[in-house]
Amino acid sequence: MNFNTTVPIYLQIMDRIKKDIVTGVLARGERIDSVRALAAKFEVNINTMQRACSELERQGIIFTQRGIGSFVSKDENVVAALKEEMSAKLIEGFVGGMEGLGYDKSEIFKIIRKALAI
Amino acid sequence: MNFNTTVPIYLQIMDRIKKDIVTGVLARGERIDSVRALAAKFEVNINTMQRACSELERQGIIFTQRGIGSFVSKDENVVAALKEEMSAKLIEGFVGGMEGLGYDKSEIFKIIRKALAI
DNA sequence: ACTAGTGTTATATGTATATAGTACACTAGT
DNA sequence: ACTAGTGTACTATATACATATAACACTAGT
Numbered sequence: 548m549n550f551n552t553t554v555p556i557y558l559q560i561m562d563r564i565k566k567d568i569v570t571g572v573l574a575r576g577e578r579i580d581s582v583r584a585l586a587a588k589f590e591v592n593i594n595t596m597q598r599a600c601s602e603l604e605r606q607g608i609i610f611t612q613r614g615i616g617s618f619v620s621k622d623e624n625v626v627a628a629l630k631e632e633m634s635a636k637l638i639e640g641f642v643g644g645m646e647g648l649g650y651d652k653s654e655i656f657k658i659i660r661k662a663l664a665i
Numbered sequence: 666m667n668f669n670t671t672v673p674i675y676l677q678i679m680d681r682i683k684k685d686i687v688t689g690v691l692a693r694g695e696r697i698d699s700v701r702a703l704a705a706k707f708e709v710n711i712n713t714m715q716r717a718c719s720e721l722e723r724q725g726i727i728f729t730q731r732g733i734g735s736f737v738s739k740d741e742n743v744v745a746a747l748k749e750e751m752s753a754k755l756i757e758g759f760v761g762g763m764e765g766l767g768y769d770k771s772e773i774f775k776i777i778r779k780a781l782a783i
Numbered sequence: 784a785c786t787a788g789t790g791t792t793a794t795a796t797g798t799a800t801a802t803a804g805t806a807c808a809c810t811a812g813t
Numbered sequence: 814a815c816t817a818g819t820g821t822a823c824t825a826t827a828t829a830c831a832t833a834t835a836a837c838a839c840t841a842g843t
Binding site: 555556557591592593594595598612613614615 | 829830831832833838839840841
Binding site: 553554566569570637644645647649656662663 | 765782
């Protein structure tokens with residue numbers, strides 16, 4: 548995985564795992580790879596991976612059982628809320644950013660329509 | 666100015682100044698506030714502000730004259746390219762992010778239309 | 784009991800960022 | 814010449830992040 552140098556790696560990994568949960572790559576209640584395996588997969592130190600996991604647990608997105616492993620939350624509301632929250636953040640960042648550049652809503656609409664080729 | 670804790674302050678200040686240039690708040694060739702004044706305005710250390718400025722100069726967006734001050738580039742192509750680059754980055758981040766959440770182009774279109782209330 | 788595989792914690796090191804404080808180099812106005 | 818206001822550079826300190834390395838705590842299977 549390619550990491551952006553300006554944002555902490557553990558946050559980028561969290562984002563990636565959240566996406567996998569939202570898109571169903573990781574199903575509700577499913578066991579995720581061990582911290583050590585994930586650290587190897589993302590080519591990252593165990594401590595960094597551990598930080599990403601404990602932060603995901605703190606946010607209620609995964610839960611862990613010592614000696615056993617970590618699992619995606621079984622709560623479907625958590626997954627739905629996660630998707631909603633992440634898309635809302637993307638929309639706000641995009642619209643707010645474009646407005647900050649001086650585009651009004653109708654211009655933004657035209658630009659995004661062109662970009663999507665619809 | 667409120668700073669995001671996850672991204673370096675000097676980058677956020679650079680972004681703010683770029684936006685001011687793109688939107689014409691800072692005109693081509695116009696003199697910008699001194700490093701010390703900007704540091705006070707953004708409530709940031711002089712060294713941090715200096716870093717933002719020297720980086721902006723490195724990118725050709727402003728130029729400085731020792732003992733006199735810093736000025737927005739006079740090149741209109743620079744400003745136009747800056748706007749293009751910044752909006753392209755926003756679009757790519759938004760569309761890429763939404764696709765990463767599992768939305769296809771037509772869904773993204775519907776969502777953004779609703780968000781823009783058009 | 785033992786072992787392998789889990790999560791978890793701790794110490795030490797290096798780098799990037801932000802700060803405080805000081806000093807230097809240059810320019811314009813007096 | 815002097816002074817005030819520019820940009821610029823340096824040292825030192827503190828914090829966050831990422832790494833290497835080691836150890837501890839718990840669980841399941843043998």
